[in-house]
Amino acid sequence: MEERGHLLTEQINPSSANLDRLSSLELVDLFNREDQKTLDAIAGARESLARAIDRAAHALGRGGRLFYIGAGTSGRLGVLDAAECPPTFCTPPELVQGIIAGGAGALIRSSEDLEDRAEDGEQEIARRHVTELDMLIGITAGGTTPYVQGAIQAARRRGATTALIACVPVSQVPVEVDIDIRLIVGPEILAGSTRLKAGTVTKMALNIISTGVMVKLGKVYGNRMVDVAVTNSKLHDRALRILRDLTGLNRDEAGYLLEKSGRSVKLALIMHWTGLDRDSSETLLAEHHGQLRAAIDSYRDRDSQTSDNTKS
Incomplete structure (x- = not known):
């Protein structure tokens, strides 16, 4: 098995070395200080996020679809963002789709063992009939998830536009994609628990991408969601x-x-x-x-x- 201890997302955060000795208030303050880094990470990725918005809007505007794919927390965040598009912007469910390793059951039950199967990611791309009209955004905090890597490679072979959202530098994990979005937030308070800062900054990035795309597609007038679905x-x-x-x-x-x-x-x-x-x-x-x-x-x-x- 590949050694991943060198990855930024797996390293030890010196600011939380005494985590188990902190009071509740000290815990909250530590989280607050560390979470400030998510804003800097978004600012550092501003140009790649803007390119992702433009490429995704172009794909959807010509009849394509936008796919998010990930495993574990990354997969759940993609599914969540995709699921919120129809009620917010009155889009058909197939326009923005979230794919998670293990399928719907993995949303509520851990199935992280499935992230090691690159062939499953490839098969999912085939099953969704991804074409050159579509765009795929792979989400993997550490950048190395085989399930996501397999999906990206399969999508590229089919001519789709590809992007990656990861929280490690390109120098640690280079990936061949059209748009490389690196959200560098540093080591987690709880070593290796990427549902924390990495998860937060990923959600922020997805908010920006999907909302930006919908603005470009005319779903917004001023700052009002004028394509709101009147369903309740x-x-x-x-x-x-x-x-x-x-x-x-x-x-x-x-x-x-x-x-x-x-x-x-x-x-x-x-x-x-x-x-x-x-x-x-x-x-x-x-x-x-x-x-x-x-x-x-x-x-x-x-x-x-x-x-x-x-x-x-």
Whole structure:
């Protein structure tokens, strides 16, 4: 078995050498100091994170899918981020997918032994029919997980865009990918427990990537999630608040507009701002690939030109 003690994620943190002798308050303070390093790690990876956003948005914009793949904590974080996309951005479940070694059962029951099977990662890529249209982000704190390495190599052979999220320097674990995201947070408070700082910074990175991608795809207007799926009372209330904030309508008027639009906040806004009916609003939005701001700006420019021509 390969010796991994040299990896940054496996090394001993001198700041926590007396961890078992600390009071509860001292424990909290130590965690707080160490967790500050996650912000620096994100800042250090800002350019690679931006490239990941652009490449993923390009992949999804041309009909591809975004996959996260990992084992253990890394796999669970990928599955969590993927699972939150449909309710937050009204995306189909297949658009962003999380893959974890051991499948769904591994979400609640440890199956870390499966991370050593590179062939399982390869088979998962084949089973999902990954193509050159897709993007795969491998997540592995130590960078060496065979399951993830196998998946990345298989995806590359199929022409997919590949990225890696790891918490060790490239010099320790070089990996051939299109986008290499290294989140350097140093050794864990509890030696080797990468569900701590490494897990936290990975969640932060995934938040940035998935939200950034959805912004690029037109799922956001200003800082509102205008593609919100109205599937329960909380989300219905959020949709009404978005409409009221952006249009100045009262709650009853916003509710009527929302129902008239088929419970689509985007369409409701277009209908209100342009006076178009639902079908025409859908056509306008489709012409601009779901980009609400572009659709509204185009309509207003067209309307202004028509008005000028009428006057002349």
